[in-house]
Amino acid sequence: MTTQGGSATPRTATLTDVARLAGVSIATASKAINGRAQVKAETRLRVLEAAERLSFAPNALARGLLKGRTGTVGLLTSDLEGRFSIPVLMGAEDAFGAGRVSVFLCDARGDAIREQHHVQALLSRRVDGLIVVGSRTDPRPPLSSEIPVPVVYAYAPSENPADHSITADNVGAGRLAVEHLLACGRRNIAHVSGDPGYKAAQDRAAGARAALDAAGLEMAGGQAYLGSWSEGWGRGAARMVVEQHPDVDGFFCGSDQIARGVLDALRELGRDVPGDVSVIGFDNWEVLSTNARPQLSSVDMNLERLGRVAAQRLFAAIDGTVRPGIEDLPCRVVTRASSAPIN
Amino acid sequence: MTTQGGSATPRTATLTDVARLAGVSIATASKAINGRAQVKAETRLRVLEAAERLSFAPNALARGLLKGRTGTVGLLTSDLEGRFSIPVLMGAEDAFGAGRVSVFLCDARGDAIREQHHVQALLSRRVDGLIVVGSRTDPRPPLSSEIPVPVVYAYAPSENPADHSITADNVGAGRLAVEHLLACGRRNIAHVSGDPGYKAAQDRAAGARAALDAAGLEMAGGQAYLGSWSEGWGRGAARMVVEQHPDVDGFFCGSDQIARGVLDALRELGRDVPGDVSVIGFDNWEVLSTNARPQLSSVDMNLERLGRVAAQRLFAAIDGTVRPGIEDLPCRVVTRASSAPIN
DNA sequence: ATACATTCAGAAAACCTTTTCGGTGGGTTT
DNA sequence: AAACCCACCGAAAAGGTTTTCTGAATGTAT
Incomplete structure (x- = not known):
């Protein structure tokens, strides 16, 4: 490491510095560095070495200014x-x-x-x-x-x-989720989701309805249970659904948080998941889904x-x-x- | 909305355009816009109006280039x-x-x-x-x-x-957490934390030890239970601790995930939180802490x-x-x- | 009426790079 | 030997802004 005299700020190198060190014009230096054609191989090498030694980094501001x-x-x-x-x-x-x-x-x-x-x-x-x-x-x-x-x-x-x-595609996602539960052989499917003021909640519910319609089935409870995006709501809703519709065998939840609540409630009610009931969440938020008991199936929005x-x-x-x-x-x-x- | 002839690209306005429209030099325009002193009030106004009309935005590239x-x-x-x-x-x-x-x-x-x-x-x-x-x-x-x-x-x-x-300050944080449990009157405090390969786990444990030492107490189990940063580990560790040390009355957990696991295990073991046992987590990750049963105290790293x-x-x-x-x-x-x- | 201070506006340099175009020198063809 | 081509290099302009310095005009003091 050579010390360049005790000079002041070692100002970041510019193309002019490189050119001077390589003994060429800045035009040539520029062309050499950018791989342009009109430069002799040996000259290019000299320039590149100079650039390396000065750890030259082209000024993107100047370039941007010029090129638009x-x-x-x-x-x-x-x-x-x-x-x-x-x-x-x-x-x-x-x-x-x-x-x-x-x-x-x-x-x-x-x-x-x-x-x-x-x-x-x-x-x-x-x-x-x-x-x-x-x-x-x-x-x-x-x-x-x-x-x-x-x-x-x-x-x-x-x-x-x-x-x-x-x-x-949240509508499509709702459909996918319900179709998955149907593929699991479930027929009494409830939908527990979040704040009805969210378009996401409406869309997912619409998709779920569409899939059930196509299968000629009704949603358990006749409609979606919309509340808030929290575990607490999931727990409460699950208890309510199970009480009103003891034959429920599938839950499509509007978020993984809700699903966690649903899972907890089901466990406490003595329902086995997935033996008695299948549950699918939404968001595929791994922290929640992979730590759930059992691990939670979920819709991933990619x-x-x-x-x-x-x-x-x-x-x-x-x-x-x-x-x-x-x-x-x-x-x-x-x-x-x-x-x-x-x- | 006036249509400016059927011209081509409406190139973003430059200082030159503003100056021309205001009938001044670019130097004056610059000074007017930047609030420099040597501009007559009326001239400044004219320039500002012109800038407004052209929705002029100074080119930060040019400025940066110049000022360094x-x-x-x-x-x-x-x-x-x-x-x-x-x-x-x-x-x-x-x-x-x-x-x-x-x-x-x-x-x-x-x-x-x-x-x-x-x-x-x-x-x-x-x-x-x-x-x-x-x-x-x-x-x-x-x-x-x-x-x-x-x-x-x-x-x-x-x-x-x-x-x-x-x-x-993770060491200090460990100390704070344990001091909080001590302040709650707890005397048999266990520390359940994550991967021992993390400096965070070591530091928090060290802080916890320091606080217990200062109070003349031992950690329940003689040392920290280090495992992984997951709910599952929290559940398992809590069961183990309760079995080995039934008189445990406080848990300091290395993460909120672990704490969630600990809370679940305690509930299933019939221990009341916070009646029988106090629990504090780490990270203050609201999704986990505010959805826990009961809501989870936690250390926030700010x-x-x-x-x-x-x-x-x-x-x-x-x-x-x-x-x-x-x-x-x-x-x-x-x-x-x-x-x-x-x- | 003259000298002088003050206020405001403009010309030009500087920042760094890219690209076009002109120029130089060497080699090749006739 | 003349004409030409090719490969390579450099001068210069352009991009948009800020700032310094000079210059002009106006107003003030003598």
């Missing part, structure tokens, strides 16, 4: 703490990370003006595009329409159907994939391929011990 | 899915969000070369600083030493004590605050105030129904 593309995107989330935005965000990060794109993370905390503020900042930084990820499946108001870059909405669609949104797809669509849009509208991605059932065929 | 400060920082996390990085990340986002700083989020997925890659990209983008947040409290290898910007490590400290790290402090320290470091070393932030006990004085 920064290679950055903004990721706007409404609630970081929520467990839905994170997987989406991971998927997006994943899709981008492979290439040479960096992600600005902004959490608006559910506040519209804070969001507006963030958007402003991101535009100032000349992001190439924006992904907006919501915390509920209910449609959300679109960003101010004057955004000069492509925008993709993930998880929560935009209220404007002309915008580009990627969502999880949120990471959702994030990846959103990122891919954003890429396409940046490259000019417009494809507006809502894209509804399918969910899948993850089978564990809590659901099994009647023996 | 970008107003961006990199947030390097090892595992986004982990529930520890997220609150830290939120706290940091929070501290920055107030000002005019944007955050690049990078998830290295626990892969060192991927991390190196991300660091390279961030330096290319000329971030003003870096926060590295880990997923375990074990010290981690520092980033390559040749980073030309300040770095702060959060949650997981750097192995190099000369680096700047912000951590949660991770958001940790993130905020990390961000503040980074700011200070960017402004030249170096303050190296490890900063150990205190935790706090959140009391709920699972721990109460003996009646």
